[in-house]
Amino acid sequence: MAKTTIRPFRPVYPSPAALIVSADLEGRANIVTLAECFNVSIRRPVIIGIAIRTATYSHGLIRSRGEFTLNLPTTALLEEVDGVGSVSGQKCDKFERFALTPLPSQQVGPPMIAECPLNVECRVLSEQEVGDHQLFLAEALAEHVDEECLGPDGKPDPQKLDMLVYACGAYFGAGERLGRHGFTRSR
Numbered sequence: 001m002a003k004t005t006i007r008p009f010r011p012v013y014p015s016p017a018a019l020i021v022s023a024d025l026e027g028r029a030n031i032v033t034l035a036e037c038f039n040v041s042i043r044r045p046v047i048i049g050i051a052i053r054t055a056t057y058s059h060g061l062i063r064s065r066g067e068f069t070l071n072l073p074t075t076a077l078l079e080e081v082d083g084v085g086s087v088s089g090q091k092c093d094k095f096e097r098f099a100l101t102p103l104p105s106q107q108v109g110p111p112m113i114a115e116c117p118l119n120v121e122c123r124v125l126s127e128q129e130v131g132d133h134q135l136f137l138a139e140a141l142a143e144h145v146d147e148e149c150l151g152p153d154g155k156p157d158p159q160k161l162d163m164l165v166y167a168c169g170a171y172f173g174a175g176e177r178l179g180r181h182g183f184t185r186s187r
């Protein structure tokens, strides 16, 4: 098949359209939509990365408190996700504006978002400038999951999470389950 060469732009897909909650030193919380969120160290310890521009209000909040929560939305939250990512918290309270419910965290100051079925409390380990974004690496201190989204094995069931994903500038549902990791080993 013939290929055309294009200018690289966000070439890795899909990514989550995650909602990151930070807070100022007085506890006022803000939400930002980030597609640049990823697992870095997966078990011992669990470390996630987020990449965020210095121009955002959230960047300064995350830097000053060193804490945030990562909240993974459902497709039902599509309008809230797009709206949160289109306006700055410098100008409004995004919990109020988008009718999202703050849920107190157990180990960090910024709250979680009750409407998101999966929430991770994170403490920043490092910040590094990488091109046009700042890369924060953060330890996942606690992960919370809606009970109805768990599978029989007690782990989050992707088919129950109703995942919202982002690719090539657009939002998608996650699609059908094709196979379990390692399913080819028994062949």
Ligand SMILES: Cc1cc2nc3c(=O)[nH]c(=O)nc-3n(C[C@H](O)[C@H](O)[C@H](O)COP(=O)(O)O)c2cc1C
Residues within 6 Å of the ligand: 017, 030, 031, 032, 033, 034, 035, 036, 037, 051, 052, 053, 055, 056, 057, 058, 059, 081, 082, 084, 085, 086, 087, 088, 089, 090, 166
């Ligand atoms: C789907 C989507 C993904 C986004 N991903 C990122 C991202 O990874 N990094 C970033 O700095 N901004 C990203 N943005 C833009 C921020 O969400 C946006 O600038 C936001 O208004 C900043 O809010 P704040 O000023 O309250 O922090 C994204 C926006 C949308 C809608």
